[in-house]
Amino acid sequence: MKIAVCVKQIPDPAAPAKMDANYNLARDTKLIMDESDSYGVEMALQLVDKAGAGEVVLFSMAPGEEVSGLRNALAMGAHRAVLISDPRLAGSDALSTAKVLAKAIGRESFDLVLAATESSDGYTGTTPVQIAELLDLPSVTFAKGIEVKGESLIVARQTEAGFDEIEVPTPALVTVTAGVVEPRYPNFKGIMAAKSKPVEKLSIDDLAFSPDSVGASGARETITSIRPAESRGAGTVVVDEGDGFAKIIEYLESLKVI
Amino acid sequence: MWFWKLNCLVDSKAIGFRTMDFELMHHQEEFRELIESFAAKEIAPYADLWDERGEFPLDTILKLGELGAFGITFPEEFGGLNLEFSTLCIAIEELAKVDSSVAITLSAGVGLGANPIFSFGSQEQKMRYLPSMCEGKALGAFGLTEPDAGSDAGATRTKVRLDEKTNEWVISGSKAYITNSGTPITSVITVTARDEDGVSTFLVPSGTPGLVVEPSYRKLGWHASDTHGLSLDEVRLPYENLLGAKGRGFAQFLSILDDGRIAIAALALGLIEGCLAESIEYAKTRNAFGGPIGRYQAVAFMCSDMATKASAARHLVYHAAWLKDNSKPYKQAAAMAKLFATEAAVEVSRSATQIFGGAGFIEGNAVARHYRDAKILEIGEGTSEIQRLVIARSLGLPQK
Ligand SMILES: Cc1cc2nc3c(=O)[nH]c(=O)nc-3n(C[C@H](O)[C@H](O)[C@H](O)COP(=O)(O)OP(=O)(O)OC[C@H]3O[C@@H](n4cnc5c(N)ncnc54)[C@H](O)[C@@H]3O)c2cc1C
Numbered sequence: 001m002k003i004a005v006c007v008k009q010i011p012d013p014a015a016p017a018k019m020d021a022n023y024n025l026a027r028d029t030k031l032i033m034d035e036s037d038s039y040g041v042e043m044a045l046q047l048v049d050k051a052g053a054g055e056v057v058l059f060s061m062a063p064g065e066e067v068s069g070l071r072n073a074l075a076m077g078a079h080r081a082v083l084i085s086d087p088r089l090a091g092s093d094a095l096s097t098a099k100v101l102a103k104a105i106g107r108e109s110f111d112l113v114l115a116a117t118e119s120s121d122g123y124t125g126t127t128p129v130q131i132a133e134l135l136d137l138p139s140v141t142f143a144k145g146i147e148v149k150g151e152s153l154i155v156a157r158q159t160e161a162g163f164d165e166i167e168v169p170t171p172a173l174v175t176v177t178a179g180v181v182e183p184r185y186p187n188f189k190g191i192m193a194a195k196s197k198p199v200e201k202l203s204i205d206d207l208a209f210s211p212d213s214v215g216a217s218g219a220r221e222t223i224t225s226i227r228p229a230e231s232r233g234a235g236t237v238v239v240d241e242g243d244g245f246a247k248i249i250e251y252l253e254s255l256k257v258i
Numbered sequence: 259m260w261f262w263k264l265n266c267l268v269d270s271k272a273i274g275f276r277t278m279d280f281e282l283m284h285h286q287e288e289f290r291e292l293i294e295s296f297a298a299k300e301i302a303p304y305a306d307l308w309d310e311r312g313e314f315p316l317d318t319i320l321k322l323g324e325l326g327a328f329g330i331t332f333p334e335e336f337g338g339l340n341l342e343f344s345t346l347c348i349a350i351e352e353l354a355k356v357d358s359s360v361a362i363t364l365s366a367g368v369g370l371g372a373n374p375i376f377s378f379g380s381q382e383q384k385m386r387y388l389p390s391m392c393e394g395k396a397l398g399a400f401g402l403t404e405p406d407a408g409s410d411a412g413a414t415r416t417k418v419r420l421d422e423k424t425n426e427w428v429i430s431g432s433k434a435y436i437t438n439s440g441t442p443i444t445s446v447i448t449v450t451a452r453d454e455d456g457v458s459t460f461l462v463p464s465g466t467p468g469l470v471v472e473p474s475y476r477k478l479g480w481h482a483s484d485t486h487g488l489s490l491d492e493v494r495l496p497y498e499n500l501l502g503a504k505g506r507g508f509a510q511f512l513s514i515l516d517d518g519r520i521a522i523a524a525l526a527l528g529l530i531e532g533c534l535a536e537s538i539e540y541a542k543t544r545n546a547f548g549g550p551i552g553r554y555q556a557v558a559f560m561c562s563d564m565a566t567k568a569s570a571a572r573h574l575v576y577h578a579a580w581l582k583d584n585s586k587p588y589k590q591a592a593a594m595a596k597l598f599a600t601e602a603a604v605e606v607s608r609s610a611t612q613i614f615g616g617a618g619f620i621e622g623n624a625v626a627r628h629y630r631d632a633k634i635l636e637i638g639e640g641t642s643e644i645q646r647l648v649i650a651r652s653l654g655l656p657q658k
Contacts, residue, residue, distance in 0.1 A: 071288075075288070185292060185295075185296060185321075185324075185325055186292060187324060187325045187326045188289060188292070188325060188326030188327070188329075188330065188339055188341075189326050189339065191285060191288045191289065191292065192285060192339060192341075195285070
């Protein structure tokens with residue numbers, strides 16, 4: 001089973017974020033693997049393990065020579081990586097990113113393309129389905145589990161109420177919800193092995209893009225303003241005076257969950 | 259965070275000049291980050307619980323084994339990674355920032371459990387015991403100390419004789435305070451024993467008839483580390499369980515302890531850094547008399563002293579490790595690192611509890627645990643007095 005996994009390398013969310021005048025996140029610091037993507041990597045590794053053979057190939061678009069996030073996923077067990085890096089890609093919007101990743105992924109054939117439901121920095125949640133569209137693949141979003149059934153996949157797709165079971169023919173693109181699997185720790189052997197795993201570096205010329213079709217000049221989205229998310233209001237404190245149980249039931253009933 | 263780049267002058271050579279290098283090598287930084295996140299997720303939330311219950315965290319140790327921590331320094335043929343001793347020190351340091359008990363389980367597992375077998379064992383002994391130890395699926399222990407022979411470990415009273423009829427060694431005696439000797443995954447205990455040729459070492463597999471692992475001690479600290487007294491009553495071992503040459507036990511354990519001392523010093527360094535981080539955070543957020551306590555010079559200077567001791571300890575630890583990794587003499591450096599770092603750990607943990615005030619005396623607070631855990635560092639693998647003795651000897655001072 002051959003699986004492509006999109007891996008975004010983002011500034012460490014634990015470090016204070018910097019933004020330029022166009023509200024673009026500064027990416028000139030050390031980048032790490034977006035935690036959201038570690039679930040896709042883990043799921044891909046599990047699927048290949050289960051299939052008994054196969055390959056997990058990572059795809060990332062990132063500035064500079066940044067590979068530390070990819071190394072991390074390679075240390076977990078992914079087989080090789082493709083990094084698309086080009087100064088002319090700076091300022092790309094979600095669609096440009098999707099075009100670039102789709103073109104890079106489309107150079108090979110895969111049974112499955114995995115991506116996170118959304119990235120932790122941009123949170124647009126639109127790139128994966130655009131990749132699917134560009135590659136002419138069916139897509140299933142919000143997966144909490146994937147099983148192979150012959151030439152198809154059975155995807156458990158999370159919903160508000162539970163999950164749907166969806167059968168989709170391969171090749172397909174599936175987005176994986178954060179937290180649905182436990183990403184393995186890379187071990188020391190994996191870290192050492194990752195050093196010699198191939199990381200192919202591509203420019204936009206390698207992918208035959210004209211400079212004005214991608215990057216800031218190709219972007220159709222602009223960020224016009226940003227503001228902090230509203231902080232959550234304080235919750236209701238229920239004091240247990242021996243009737244805490246009844247109060248909880250009453251509250252849940254008022255929400256119509258029970 | 260900066261470190262010495264141990265063993266690696268390649269980068270600076272490439273650009274045409276050599277310089278002292280104080281940074282971690284790339285893989286070392288990756289390992290450090292891995293252990294840091296492992297400690298944050300798998301250890302920190304439970305450290306207090308294990309401490310309170312005196313529980314050896316078997317599952318966590320097995321997970322640490324899966325990471326490869328126990329095999330860092332051993333050759334690949336035994337399932338290890340064949341990497342630097344300094345890399346092992348980094349792992350111990352990172353763990354000790356959070357939990358000394360887990361850190362000593364690694365340190366003793368490698369330094370006292372596997373290392374004697376690796377250093378003195380036959381190929382067959384190595385193949386039998388090392389692979390599972392490198393994977394962290396088995397732990398070894400080193401039974402040197404006895405109720406009447408600690409600092410003076412050469413005074414071993416445990417006796418051995420060869421039963422010539424069966425060609426078996428027969429060992430009787432007792433051992434005290436042996437780390438990792440009674441865990442569910444302890445596979446073998448190396449013990450020292452004496453006959454007319456002097457002291458020799460023997461491999462005693464767990465479960466050998468006559469070997470009794472006594473109940474755990476109630477300790478001041480290291481509650482989640484496994485420590486037992488052992489009694490050996492006519493323990494019979496096949497001839498091939500002799501480890502290394504007959505009568506070489508004294509020289510063997512001296513060399514084992516030199517390595518162990520650097521590792522204990524790394525553990526002390528981690529504990530110091532753990533205390534420092536907790537103290538800085540508390541000094542910023544705890545208010546008294548209308549502002550954070552960190553604005554008082556009395557508190558700030560304690561933090562300054564802690565940071566300075568951490569830095570001094572770091573240099574001693576990684577310099578000693580660097581000497582060892584470069585096959586240079588390191589006996590004196592190891593003793594100095596252990597002496598300074600462990601005494602600093604006791605001082606720093608005392609200051610940290612002081613900064614925390616009453617909260618520092620309450621169990622459940624990491625600095626309280628660090629305070630209790632620090633004291634053993636000045637005692638185990640050679641007391642501070644013994645380190646001073648070793649250093650004095652290296653200075654050429656008269657012995658008698
Ligand atoms: C939790 C724990 C784990 C341990 N794990 C192990 C283990 O895995 N394997 C093992 O073999 N041992 C282990 N030990 C034993 C430890 O190494 C000894 O306790 C230590 O070496 C000191 O020996 P002792 O307790 O007999 O003290 P003693 O040697 O009796 O020392 C008592 C005091 O006298 C001082 N003293 C002794 N000789 C001199 C001298 N020549 N000059 C100046 N002062 C001197 C000492 O410094 C000390 O202050 C462990 C101990 C503990 C508490």
